[in-house]
Amino acid sequence: MTTPALAARGLEVTFPVGWGSPARAVDGVDLSILPGQIVALVGESGCGKSTLARTLLGLQQPNAGQVLVGGEPLPTSRSALKAYRRRAQMVLQDPMGALNPRLTVYESVAEGLRIHRVDGEAERVLGALARVGLRPPQRFLGRYPRQLSGGQRQRVAIAGALVLEPHVLIADEPVSSLDASVSGEILALLLRLREQLGLSILVITHNLGLAWNIADRIAVMYLGRIIEEGPTEQVLADPKHPYTRALLSVVPKIDRVKPIVLAGEPPDPTRVPAGCRFHPRCPLLRSGLAGAVAARCRQVALPVLPVQAAHAAACHALG
């Protein structure tokens, strides 16, 4: 089996909340991203996907479990962590917020090189800008973020990540702040970078269409756990978990299947329900399951979904 470029094993992250019970933001996650693979991590806000990303980048200490980089545990020393962060870069949602408005394009892209004391700065910056489709790069060097369009800003942000020649890119909602006609170009760029550089990419998104556009695999996260994972075609064509089915059913489309609109808000990680964590909102349980199964839904916690090649979901009703 190929060694994953980046993996999580039994990862748990909790945050203290006042006097109450802590928020279990990441509550036992196994996940693998193979070299050159694009994995979409899908879920609603508050499901823990951004915390998981921060932990994978070594920006957040897990309470339990491990992050594995190329099969090795994430180092803990400051210098080794710094070296790791050069290999794993993040692209944020809003490029206007991610770019310093007082730095030129050149300075923004060169910033990482300076932090990591890499030589050949000018050449690397030009190369990174050309890679992300800002051509000729010279024309953009002296510009400030406000002089760029939204799509160009996101390209600059991606160039700032690429300039360090990372192995892994974690992109948090990379197109949600962009105009619809522009977002496709940014997604095409991510596909091209995977092709040309063999990058492994974890895309965090609530947009299932984006996953269909670019991801090899999908992991669906709910309340700190991955509840379904598998190849994109299988998960989206034949979703097994009732939560995934509900999510898919509310994607606006013309030939719409009857939408399964779940009641209630995304749930609270300080109060993870007993049994299956999804059972209070589960349409399958509400529609009536066999007594024995329903009892397990309410009482028996499901194990962490292990990493595997096949398509799998954590649901008592699946037998």
Next chain:
Amino acid sequence: MGAPPALEFRDVHITYRMREGDIPAVRGVSLSLPAGSSLGIAGESGSGKSTLIFAVLRLQPKSARVTGKVLVDGEDVMAMSFNRLRALRWAGASIVFQGALHGLNPIQRVGAQIAEPISVHEPKLGRTEVGRRVGELLEQVGLAVARGRAYPHQLSGGQRQRVMIAMALACRPRIVVADEPTTALDLMVQAQVLTVLTDLVDQLGLTLVLISHDLPVLANTCRQAAVMYAGRVVETGPSAEVFERAAHPYSRALAAAFPRIGDPRFRYAPAGLPGDPPFPADVVQGCPFAPRCPVARPDCVTRDISLEQIAPGRLVACRYPLVGSAEPRPHAAPAAASTGEGA
């Protein structure tokens, strides 16, 4: 002739007069909505869609010059006296703004905020009567009456957007305009809010204008759709038609930006358009979309265009409209193609 349309735009131009020069945000829009109909206006940033609908309540800034006519129930909004306008706002037509956090007063309970327009418009109503009406409105949008005592920060994004809808309905308007009401919301919460909105529009027989860049959302919510680009309507028609068989290359690209999950044509093939929507001040002669158009021909950049009928009820501003639904986009954006964005 029957009743006048609930809302009508007649060759509306709206120009912002700035120190740097005039910025034509809306450049000749004509649309007509019969009472009880629903229209979705699609377009990206800078397309003029928000500017256009602000004019429905004469909310455009002082620096804006409006020509043409905006008619609500046949009455010219720009010519109204201020008293007449005040009656129109809230009671005739109301707007659900995007970004519900900023639309609400952070230090006032949401129930009181819903009550405010009611008391202003119906000063004779007693306090208990207003309170009862606020409770009704909260229930209509699917919130517990007790939530009226909450402050905005105590509510989730979806709940705040419900409060905004309740406020918009407070004075029983005939027209509701919703400007990107679900943009910042999660998928599931978006579905909840849209369900509430469309159910209410049906129940109360309202005329709905929904503004969004999300063509599938419009197609699901509204019967008619208009696509705007660079201050003009470039395509109108039944929303399902516009979404599924767009005739304007821009509408087709916009539709393709929302991939059909399960359709192999979209797998590993995100569809985008090179370049960016034009800044309103930079709009050139000829077809404004021509610089980004994948199927533009030489005369597109030189000759001006106007909306022409291509089928009953369908208008398109394109000299070479696309036909059929065979290909979801006029050009693929394959991963291998190099794309440089314009300056």
